[in-house]
Amino acid sequence: MDELIDIVTEHGESTGRSALKSIIHQKGYYHNTAHIWFYTLDNKILLSQRAASKVICPLLWDVSIAGHIDSGESIIEGAIRETKEEIGIDINENDLKKIGVFKCTQSYDNTIFDNEFHHTFISILKVPLSKLIPQEDEVAALKLVSFDKFQALINHIGNDNHFVPSNKDYYQSVLQNIIHASKSS
Numbered sequence: 001m002d003e004l005i006d007i008v009t010e011h012g013e014s015t016g017r018s019a020l021k022s023i024i025h026q027k028g029y030y031h032n033t034a035h036i037w038f039y040t041l042d043n044k045i046l047l048s049q050r051a052a053s054k055v056i057c058p059l060l061w062d063v064s065i066a067g068h069i070d071s072g073e074s075i076i077e078g079a080i081r082e083t084k085e086e087i088g089i090d091i092n093e094n095d096l097k098k099i100g101v102f103k104c105t106q107s108y109d110n111t112i113f114d115n116e117f118h119h120t121f122i123s124i125l126k127v128p129l130s131k132l133i134p135q136e137d138e139v140a141a142l143k144l145v146s147f148d149k150f151q152a153l154i155n156h157i158g159n160d161n162h163f164v165p166s167n168k169d170y171y172q173s174v175l176q177n178i179i180h181a182s183k184s185s
Helices: 021-025 075-087 147-155 165-183
Strands: 004-008 014-022 031-037 045-050 065-068 097-108 111-125 140-145
Touching: 004 021, 014 111, 021 111, 031 075, 031 140, 045 147, 065 075, 065 147, 075 111, 075 140, 097 165, 140 147, 147 165
Parallel strands: 031 111
Antiparallel strands: 004 014, 004 031, 031 045, 031 065, 045 140, 097 111
């Protein structure tokens, strides 16, 4: 879907302009996304396998939920909407704990210039994996992995074609935040 997205500066400030997602990726305009990492109280992290139809990194495993923030939408509204769309569950603002904003600049062979600010949240997954409904055109599969398995996947990034290779430091930061949050849950 080619939705309308707000353009931000390279420092993440609003420009007051919007464009279609296709134009934003073609021109390399900076924009906002929401990332939500779900974890369970028995120390597992929800991973989503990107759909085969995705233009960027098809079939690689990544963040539980990720999506672009629509024009005029707040980051929180986008996070809540994306969660409902991609895995079929309802969450609210109180379910989300923001762990940071991560600047990500990538260019791909298919002439996509992806300059994003990942507004990143963690949240406790309150329903079993079997209750999640993956959005077919976004998510090929879902799985839960232990914290130790997640660390092992990070350690082998780039060797096993599992995770998006450019995101190693990001994944490590997310894991540390989840481990810290799980100890206080």
